[in-house]
Amino acid sequence: MAKGNKVIITAALAGGATTKFNNPNTPYSPEEFAEESYQCFSEGCTIVHIHAKDPQTGLATPDLAKIRPVIEAVRSRVPDMIINMSSAITAGLIPEQRIKPIEEMKPDMASLNTNTMNFGIVDHKSGKVLGEVIFENTFKMLDAFARRMKAVGVKPELEAYDPGGLFNSLLIRKQGDVFVEPMHWQFVFGVAGGMAFTPLGYCHMKSLLPDGHTWSVCGVGPNQFPAIMMSCLDGGHMRVGLEDNTRVPGGELAKGSWEQVKWAATIAQTLDRPVASPAEARELLGLPPKK
Numbered sequence: 001m002a003k004g005n006k007v008i009i010t011a012a013l014a015g016g017a018t019t020k021f022n023n024p025n026t027p028y029s030p031e032e033f034a035e036e037s038y039q040c041f042s043e044g045c046t047i048v049h050i051h052a053k054d055p056q057t058g059l060a061t062p063d064l065a066k067i068r069p070v071i072e073a074v075r076s077r078v079p080d081m082i083i084n085m086s087s088a089i090t091a092g093l094i095p096e097q098r099i100k101p102i103e104e105m106k107p108d109m110a111s112l113n114t115n116t117m118n119f120g121i122v123d124h125k126s127g128k129v130l131g132e133v134i135f136e137n138t139f140k141m142l143d144a145f146a147r148r149m150k151a152v153g154v155k156p157e158l159e160a161y162d163p164g165g166l167f168n169s170l171l172i173r174k175q176g177d178v179f180v181e182p183m184h185w186q187f188v189f190g191v192a193g194g195m196a197f198t199p200l201g202y203c204h205m206k207s208l209l210p211d212g213h214t215w216s217v218c219g220v221g222p223n224q225f226p227a228i229m230m231s232c233l234d235g236g237h238m239r240v241g242l243e244d245n246t247r248v249p250g251g252e253l254a255k256g257s258w259e260q261v262k263w264a265a266t267i268a269q270t271l272d273r274p275v276a277s278p279a280e281a282r283e284l285l286g287l288p289p290k291k
Contacts, residue, residue: 005235006274006276006284007232007236007238007273007274008047008216008237008275008281009044009045009047009275010048010216010218010237010238010241011036011047011048011239011240011258011260011261012239012241012242013026013033013048013050013051013241013242014028014033014050014051014053014060014241014242015060015241016059016086016088016089017059017060018246019058022246023246023253023254025253025254026058028055029055030070033052033070033073033074034073034076034078036256036258037074037078037081038077038078040256040258041081042258043262044262044268045258046080046275046277047082048074048078048083048084049084049086049111049239049243050074050083050085051086051089051243052071053066053070059090060089061089061090062089064100064105067101067105071105071107080279082108082281082282083108084109085105085109085110085111086111087149088111089101092133095144095145098145099144099148099149102148102149102152103148103152106152106153107154108155108287109154109156110154112149112157112158112159113159114142114158114168114169115164115165115168117135117137117162118135118192118193119133119135119192120132120191120193124221124222129192132192142169143172143175146178146179147178150178150180153288155285155286156179156183156184158183158184158185159186161188161195162195163208166185166205166208166209170208182213182214183213184213184215184285184286185214185215186215186216186217186239187205187206187215188218189202189218190220190222197223197226197227197230202217202227202231202234206234206236214285215231217239218238218239218240218244221244221245224244225267228264232264232271233271238264238268240257240260240261240263241257241260245260248263249263278290
């Protein structure tokens with residue numbers, strides 16, 4: 001890695017299952033999402049990953065009547081922010097419920113999950129599984145979601161929880177007309193059902209990427225900061241946020257995703273990786289300039 005390479009920081013603000021019970025700073029309302037996005041932006045974040053919430057339950061929702069005000073509020077409050085919507089949203093949805101909000105809202109980017117897997121909510125200290133679902137992401141869905149994103153000008157962020165997800169996506173890529181090159185990946189470490197973070201596991205995932213592709217890394221719970229540090233050290237990008245981890249190093253509850261962004265920016269500074277501006281992030285990711 002050449003010193004001085006720009007690093008992109010993403011903040012995943014809320015997630016499908018993180019609620020105010022887990023951390024009272026989790027945003028629910030459009031105003032809370034907008035303010036949290038602004039604070040993250042002020043600390044060096046250029047991408048926000050958004051699961052809009054049902055304020056009554058604190059869980060993510062596919063309801064466009066609740067999604068639209070959140071996305072519009074963020075766009076209004078932080079016009080330069082790159083918006084990345086989730087195509088997973090929450091458990092128990094049919095494929096059409098997952099992709100339709102992206103087609104309607106046309107964010108800059110959207111997550112695209114790469115394999116069907118066990119997906120558990122766990123206590124990392126005790127190993128107790130608190131809840132689990134089968135997270136369905138078939139080849140048919142991977143292909144269809146990618147094509148539908150491409151049709152509306154949304155760049156997929158391929159979420160890979162293990163090497164199998166990478167191989168699945170690279171298989172679909174052979175068709176030649178599914179993805180816009182270079183592709184962008186998110187390595188997700190620490191989901192119960194996927195891979196925990198280890199340096200060797202990360203290096204294997206990285207070694208599978210075609211030349212010129214970009215990648216970011218996130219880690220769930222205690223995987224978060226070791227994983228993003230490894231990526232930053234190796235020339236990749238970083239994702240933090242309350243979706244993945246409700247705490248900061250030392251164990252205190254984060255005051256918001258913005259506080260984790262601040263830690264990520266400090267890591268970048270320590271490793272001589274200047275934080276990318278919105279325009280620089282767009283160029284690095286192959287996104288069109290902001291109009």
